[in-house]
Amino acid sequence: MTALLEVSGVTVSFDGFRAINNLTFSIGPAELRAIIGPNGAGKSTFMDIVTGKTRPDSGSVLFGDLSRSLLKMTEAQIARAGIGRKFQRPTVFEDQSVAENLTLALRAARSPWRVLFWRPTAQDRGRVAELAEQVGLLDHLARKSGELSHGQKQWLEIAMLLAQEPRLLLVDEPAAGMTPAERDLTTDMLVEIAKTRAVVVVEHDMEFVRRLNCKVTVLHEGAVLAEGSLEHVTRNKDVIDVYLGRGE
Amino acid sequence: MQTSRTNPSLTVFVATLLAFAVLITALSEGYGTGHLSTSFIKTLGKTLCLGLAALAMDLIWGYAGILSLGHMAFFALGGYMIGMWLMYARTREIVEASLSGGGLPATPQELEQGIASQIFGVVGGSDLPFIWGFAHSFPLQMALVVLVPGVLALVFGWLAFRARVTGVYLSILTQAMTLALALYLFQNESGLRGNNGLSGLQNLPGLADVDQATLSVWFFWASAAALGLAYLLISWIVSGKFGSVIRAIRDDEARVRFLGYSVEGYKLFVFALTAVVIALAGALYYPQAGIINPAELAPTASIYLAVWVAIGGRGRLYGAVIGAAVVSLLSSWFTGGRAPSIPLGFGRLDWVDWWQVLLGLTFVLVTLFAPKGLGGLFDALTGLRSPNRRGAALGPDQGALQEREAQK
Numbered sequence: 236m237t238a239l240l241e242v243s244g245v246t247v248s249f250d251g252f253r254a255i256n257n258l259t260f261s262i263g264p265a266e267l268r269a270i271i272g273p274n275g276a277g278k279s280t281f282m283d284i285v286t287g288k289t290r291p292d293s294g295s296v297l298f299g300d301l302s303r304s305l306l307k308m309t310e311a312q313i314a315r316a317g318i319g320r321k322f323q324r325p326t327v328f329e330d331q332s333v334a335e336n337l338t339l340a341l342r343a344a345r346s347p348w349r350v351l352f353w354r355p356t357a358q359d360r361g362r363v364a365e366l367a368e369q370v371g372l373l374d375h376l377a378r379k380s381g382e383l384s385h386g387q388k389q390w391l392e393i394a395m396l397l398a399q400e401p402r403l404l405l406v407d408e409p410a411a412g413m414t415p416a417e418r419d420l421t422t423d424m425l426v427e428i429a430k431t432r433a434v435v436v437v438e439h440d441m442e443f444v445r446r447l448n449c450k451v452t453v454l455h456e457g458a459v460l461a462e463g464s465l466e467h468v469t470r471n472k473d474v475i476d477v478y479l480g481r482g483e
Numbered sequence: 484m485q486t487s488r489t490n491p492s493l494t495v496f497v498a499t500l501l502a503f504a505v506l507i508t509a510l511s512e513g514y515g516t517g518h519l520s521t522s523f524i525k526t527l528g529k530t531l532c533l534g535l536a537a538l539a540m541d542l543i544w545g546y547a548g549i550l551s552l553g554h555m556a557f558f559a560l561g562g563y564m565i566g567m568w569l570m571y572a573r574t575r576e577i578v579e580a581s582l583s584g585g586g587l588p589a590t591p592q593e594l595e596q597g598i599a600s601q602i603f604g605v606v607g608g609s610d611l612p613f614i615w616g617f618a619h620s621f622p623l624q625m626a627l628v629v630l631v632p633g634v635l636a637l638v639f640g641w642l643a644f645r646a647r648v649t650g651v652y653l654s655i656l657t658q659a660m661t662l663a664l665a666l667y668l669f670q671n672e673s674g675l676r677g678n679n680g681l682s683g684l685q686n687l688p689g690l691a692d693v694d695q696a697t698l699s700v701w702f703f704w705a706s707a708a709a710l711g712l713a714y715l716l717i718s719w720i721v722s723g724k725f726g727s728v729i730r731a732i733r734d735d736e737a738r739v740r741f742l743g744y745s746v747e748g749y750k751l752f753v754f755a756l757t758a759v760v761i762a763l764a765g766a767l768y769y770p771q772a773g774i775i776n777p778a779e780l781a782p783t784a785s786i787y788l789a790v791w792v793a794i795g796g797r798g799r800l801y802g803a804v805i806g807a808a809v810v811s812l813l814s815s816w817f818t819g820g821r822a823p824s825i826p827l828g829f830g831r832l833d834w835v836d837w838w839q840v841l842l843g844l845t846f847v848l849v850t851l852f853a854p855k856g857l858g859g860l861f862d863a864l865t866g867l868r869s870p871n872r873r874g875a876a877l878g879p880d881q882g883a884l885q886e887r888e889a890q891k
């Protein structure tokens with residue numbers, strides 16, 4: 236099986252501090268992967284590199300069937316190539332309605348000229364409603380997203396991610412601020428999405444990761460410490476030392 | 484039309500503009516009772532052009548969040564481009580008349596020489612600089628009204644946005660642009676008559692027997708039509724997904740990139756589009772003003788534009804137009820020496836001197852206490868209230884609080 240995303244030998248330093256240290260990571264086209272690791276391990280920075288926000292000092296990042304390098308592409312080009320991202324802190328456009336947020340994310344032409352003349356078809360409206368329903372926001376379509384609760388914003392951002400129809404989803408701490416019931420819904424949804432796409436989930440909460448029931452990568456000080464099933468990595472002595480031993 | 488359904492102010496605005504135009508025409512010297520002087524009609528026509536400029540400023544600042552403090556440079560450039568044709572064609576008529584006095588028709592060389600020395604005599608020149616190469620043709624010079632500011636905006640915008648210059652730095656850069664352009668035009672070598680600028684623009688070639696009272700109404704109508712059309716165009720632009728994208732860029736441009744939109748491309752598009760709209764406004768303004776010189780590109784002119792939009796209420800199109808109209812009319816009243824001075828015990832408060840202070844103070848007060856500006860009055864009238872967050876974003880953790888505020 237060829238990988239969808241292949242990160243190899245990537246290193247990033249911020250003012251001499253190595254946030255990512257010779258990191259190698261790969262994920263298949265329809266795979267669910269959890270990344271865990273203590274605060275400051277470099278999980279968010281890893282996502283910054285893949286999405287083009289941060290440029291690595293060395294290493295390579297290849298994506299897609301043709302193994303295109305992402306390093307020379309802008310953030311927008313990478314997004315259009317099929318990588319969607321959910322941020323650690325929910326970032327939706329608070330001044331705009333839920334429907335507008337979803338419409339923005341909807342898969343369609345992105346150039347200014349095409350967008351200027353774009354008008355929603357019945358199919359587009361249907362898709363927006365469908366996505367909103369999926370995350371329980373159907374009754375809130377006309378509301379400004381700034382009025383939503385923290386958990387609802389998380390949901391909206393997940394729906395926006397789906398609207399983009401990416402091939403790879405990078406999801407940073409999706410369950411923060413959610414009730415236990417909402418968390419369970421989120422895990423079910425992520426598992427479902429990963430049947431057709433690649434999904435990388437960063438999460439601190441072990442119970443959440445357990446429910447995902449997938450391969451786990453443990454990051455520590457910018458490098459992979461261990462990889463395998465949750466049972467496998469939690470038995471690993473290094474992992475217990477740096478992560479679990481701290482009562483996480 | 485979808486635009487008018489989502490935006491009831493559109494119909495109201497266009498209807499008001501039309502009623503205003505009819506009323507003014509009925510009171511004009513040229514076509515009506517003559518209650519309004521020709522110079523006042525010109526002032527009103529110019530005010531409509533300023534409203535048009537403010538409309539474009541609102542698109543780029545209020546909607547896209549780019550505080551350009553150089554857009555009046557495009558206004559002046561539009562004026563210069565149309566002014567070149569007006570001055571050339573008008574001078575040509577005069578020179579032709581005087582040369583044909585000798586009996587024989589003038590040769591093209593004589594004509595050319597005559598025009599050049601008429602126009603450039605004041606700066607000691609007698610040749611037409613090459614940038615006047617199109618000045619003989621109305622369509623070509625009209626094309627330059629759009630192309631010169633448009634291309635300048637594209638080049639400047641491309642350099643600035645590609646380097647991801649944002650916020651205050653971008654504002655400073657645009658100020659530098661307009662200042663540099665003004666200093667360049669002040670030089671006689673720029674080929675646009677240095678600090679003399681272009682004059683006599685109120686006379687339209689071929690229309691010598693139409694008096695200014697009539698012409699002023701024509702220009703007033705042209706300005707009103709341009710404002711109305713631009714209002715329709717910009718309402719349409721901001722009502723759709725494009726408007727949604729640029730507002731998103733204003734609020735969080737990094738996030739917009741991760742949705743796959745080229746933020747730089749959108750900024751460049753809006754920057755160039757607004758530059759062209761403002762240039763057209765300038766091309767309608769200066770024939771009514773009669774004269775243009777490099778002082779029109781002073782950095783403060785662009786700052787005024789931003790102040791009008793802020794006082795009118797940015798992010799709502801009619802607010803920008805109202806702001807420009809109210810402030811510029813008040814400004815010409817106060818600085819025109821017609822406002823009565825107020826005697827104080829220790830001296831007199833002279834409005835010519837104190838108007839600027841009053842304007843500055845108003846700007847500060849509006850920013851602090853009425854961020855929605857004059858446009859906010861309409862919200863108050865229709866009973867819309869929004870929570871006062873003192874400029875803070877809707878924090879992610881206070882979702883529930885926002886909910887309560889919104890239901891109030």
Ligand SMILES: Nc1ncnc2c1ncn2[C@@H]1O[C@H](COP(=O)(O)OP(=O)(O)OP(=O)(O)O)[C@@H](O)[C@H]1O
Pocket residue numbers: 249254272273274275276277278279280281323
């Ligand atoms: N732009 C930056 N400049 C300087 N240092 C940075 C920058 N971004 C990240 N870092 C540092 O890199 C390290 C890794 O940060 P990162 O945000 O990737 O951690 P994380 O694993 O996501 O942690 P958390 O679980 O707290 O989200 C941290 O020590 C952080 O301070």
Ligand SMILES: [Mg+2]
Pocket residue numbers: 278279280323407
């Ligand atoms: Mg993080």
